[in-house]
Amino acid sequence: ALECINVDKYYIMGSYKIYALRNVNIKVNYGDLVSIVGPSGSGKSTLLHVIGTLDRPSKGAVKIDSIDVTNFSESELSRFRREKIGFVFQFFNLVTYLTAVENVALPMLFSRKYNSKEAEIRAKLLLSLVGLPEQRFKNTPRQLSGGQQQMVAIARALANDPAVILADEPTGNLDLESTSKFLSTIRFLNEVTKKTFVIVTHNAEVATFTKNIKFIRDGIIYEKPPEDFL
Amino acid sequence: ALECINVDKYYIMGSYKIYALRNVNIKVNYGDLVSIVGPSGSGKSTLLHVIGTLDRPSKGAVKIDSIDVTNFSESELSRFRREKIGFVFQFFNLVTYLTAVENVALPMLFSRKYNSKEAEIRAKLLLSLVGLPEQRFKNTPRQLSGGQQQMVAIARALANDPAVILADEPTGNLDLESTSKFLSTIRFLNEVTKKTFVIVTHNAEVATFTKNIKFIRDGIIYEKPPEDFL
Ligand SMILES: Nc1ncnc2c1ncn2[C@@H]1O[C@H](COP(=O)(O)OP(=O)(O)OP(=O)(O)O)[C@@H](O)[C@H]1O
Ligand SMILES: Nc1ncnc2c1ncn2[C@@H]1O[C@H](COP(=O)(O)OP(=O)(O)OP(=O)(O)O)[C@@H](O)[C@H]1O
Numbered sequence: 137a138l139e140c141i142n143v144d145k146y147y148i149m150g151s152y153k154i155y156a157l158r159n160v161n162i163k164v165n166y167g168d169l170v171s172i173v174g175p176s177g178s179g180k181s182t183l184l185h186v187i188g189t190l191d192r193p194s195k196g197a198v199k200i201d202s203i204d205v206t207n208f209s210e211s212e213l214s215r216f217r218r219e220k221i222g223f224v225f226q227f228f229n230l231v232t233y234l235t236a237v238e239n240v241a242l243p244m245l246f247s248r249k250y251n252s253k254e255a256e257i258r259a260k261l262l263l264s265l266v267g268l269p270e271q272r273f274k275n276t277p278r279q280l281s282g283g284q285q286q287m288v289a290i291a292r293a294l295a296n297d298p299a300v301i302l303a304d305e306p307t308g309n310l311d312l313e314s315t316s317k318f319l320s321t322i323r324f325l326n327e328v329t330k331k332t333f334v335i336v337t338h339n340a341e342v343a344t345f346t347k348n349i350k351f352i353r354d355g356i357i358y359e360k361p362p363e364d365f366l
Numbered sequence: 367a368l369e370c371i372n373v374d375k376y377y378i379m380g381s382y383k384i385y386a387l388r389n390v391n392i393k394v395n396y397g398d399l400v401s402i403v404g405p406s407g408s409g410k411s412t413l414l415h416v417i418g419t420l421d422r423p424s425k426g427a428v429k430i431d432s433i434d435v436t437n438f439s440e441s442e443l444s445r446f447r448r449e450k451i452g453f454v455f456q457f458f459n460l461v462t463y464l465t466a467v468e469n470v471a472l473p474m475l476f477s478r479k480y481n482s483k484e485a486e487i488r489a490k491l492l493l494s495l496v497g498l499p500e501q502r503f504k505n506t507p508r509q510l511s512g513g514q515q516q517m518v519a520i521a522r523a524l525a526n527d528p529a530v531i532l533a534d535e536p537t538g539n540l541d542l543e544s545t546s547k548f549l550s551t552i553r554f555l556n557e558v559t560k561k562t563f564v565i566v567t568h569n570a571e572v573a574t575f576t577k578n579i580k581f582i583r584d585g586i587i588y589e590k591p592p593e594d595f596l
């Protein structure tokens with residue numbers, strides 16, 4: 137399980153503090169399918185980064201499988217992440233000079249779980265699973281449309297077969313058909329291989345699909361939508 | 367008016383050509399409110415870049431106010447663009463080391479339409495119009511959430527009070543409230559100041575809002591949705 141315990145996250149801008157998260161307590165168990173909804177700037181990306189150990193909390197603790205990792209070194213954290221967590225970033229973070237297949241294979245070469253031949257075969261399979269046409273496999277991100285880059289980012293998050301996938305607005309650039317393909321892939325992976333998904337979204341169809349929705353506003357997490365939420 | 371006449375756009379990948387646009391004929395008149403819908407990779411961004419003179423067609427002609435600008439030099443085109451066309455790019459293209467206000471003011475300093483004091487006042491007004499909270503005005507893009515960056519990108523497109531705004535998936539990162547604020551701003555600017563908008567979108571609410579919808583699939587434009595479109 138991934139846990140945040142009494143987590144604050146703030147930024148210091150000149151003379152005042154901007155709170156992105158306020159006293160957040162959240163636990164995600166293996167096999168969960170959770171969505172996080174909230175207005176622009178409410179702290180959704182910050183929450184994914186903190187629970188996924190990409191960002192450190194300003195106060196409070198983060199636990200992975202009941203181990204307090206809040207003060208782990210960066211290299212210890214990156215080993216935890218590589219083994220357990222896949223990310224789909226809000227703005228992809230693809231490597232611009234690598235092809236779609238290379239972008240998806242890269243995490244597999246870092247984790248040494250697969251050799252380069254296996255990584256390539258696995259990368260091609262994941263790209264077809266998310267709907268990228270085969271003749272785009274050798275395109276770099278600049279040669280792909282926005283939605284196609286999003287497909288590469290989703291495939292890359294699945295590269296090392298992680299137990300948990302943290303996805304930040306994964307359908308923002310996808311058309312209706314790719315969105316529904318994405319949702320059926322999630323359902324399949326969650327039900328059959330018990331993968332855990334935490335999905336930040338503004339898309340009502342995606343949120344209701346997960347059945348376990350957390351609401352966030354001004355850095356505070358609610359189990360039910362607060363007054364005049366939407 | 368902006369026009370594409372028999373426009374092809376293709377990319378050469380090794381031994382074959384990828385057609386992003388095929389024999390496109392489209393005319394956008396001043397005061398129009400048009401949306402372009404189509405699957406990922408169908409040519410929407412390419413169409414906006416070509417009709418907005420950011421990209422050259424592989425075949426065919428582009429006209430602005432009946433002037434054939436297809437073979438104009440880059441500096442002639444950039445003068446046309448600065449005077450007439452505002453862009454909201456699919457991935458923003460904000461300048462990372464400038465603040466929100468500076469990003470919006472920058473096009474005004476290039477066009478010399480406003481001095482730096484006027485540009486700052488106008489930039490702040492545009493940012494509040496699109497919904498960015500005032501205490502974020504001095505944040506750089508890295509210090510803003512995805513939706514907040516989108517608001518800056520929309521405000522920047524309005525900087526020089528252009529006659530035409532080309533927006534590529536402008537609500538992809540916006541929450542429901544900001545999306546409806548964006549739509550009412552568009553309606554106000556279109557009805558009261560006769561601004562022209564061409565909006566690429568996967569969002570059905572945005573598409574139906576424009577009343578004039580063009581469909582695109584595999585680079586071909588249709589006035590009505592082709593067979594099994596969605
Ligand atoms: N530089 C390039 N080299 C090769 N192919 C390219 C290049 N740029 C775009 N393409 C291809 O052209 C096609 C059209 O791309 P475009 O970005 O216009 O799609 P789009 O309709 O905007 O899609 P999305 O909704 O995913 O943003 C895509 O199949 C894309 O892979
Ligand atoms: N480095 C930073 N410095 C200052 N403020 C920051 C920084 N990073 C984020 N913020 C602020 O923290 C708040 C939360 O940001 P976050 O990116 O988590 O929002 P979000 O819910 O993901 O929004 P969106 O839906 O627009 O992506 C925002 O108000 C943002 O301006």
Ligand SMILES: [Mg+2]
Nearest residue numbers: 181226511512
């Ligand atoms: Mg975000």
Ligand SMILES: [Mg+2]
Nearest residue numbers: 281282411456
């Ligand atoms: Mg596009």
